[in-house]
Amino acid sequence: RAQAVASVFVGLTISTMLGVPMVAAMGSWLGLRAAFANMGSIVALTAVLVPGAFWFTAHYAVAGSINLLLVDTVMALGAILQTRLMDVAGDAQTLAAALNHSAFNIANALGAWLGGLAIDAGMGWSSTGWVGALLAICGLAVHHWAVVDMRR
DSSP: HHHHHHHHHHHHHHHHHHHHHHHHHHHHHHHHHHHHHHHHHHHHIIIIIHHHHHHHTTSSSHHHHHHHHHHHHHHHHHHEEEEEEEEHHHHGGGHHHHHHHHHHHHHHHHHHHHHHHHHHIIOOOOHHHHHHHHHHHHHHHHHHHHHHHHHH
């Protein structure tokens, strides 16, 4: 079992190493504003469906591990968010970067807490996938608001 867990962590590292450059290339290829505007569809297809799929794959070692790799790759979208933030922050780039990382840490804590509540409520540990999917939908709403604001 320890080797299996270590293998999953190695896979997570590799998926991050591949995902970040792919997302950066997408940002360069589309242009940052277009990539930011189109990110909603990417998030909808991955961040909502993949955590939701965890409920189905969590009980199978290989399928669950692949699902985790996909979730980890989606986290690379943070690169586009960070770059966009630097573009609109003006003279307050340091403050904006600090607040962005703080927001990520708050989101990590909130996700873990809500996932723990779901488990504690007796829904099982695979219910955390649904918690993640619901949080991703909330993130899509914020993203939509940002795109609408950007286009004004």
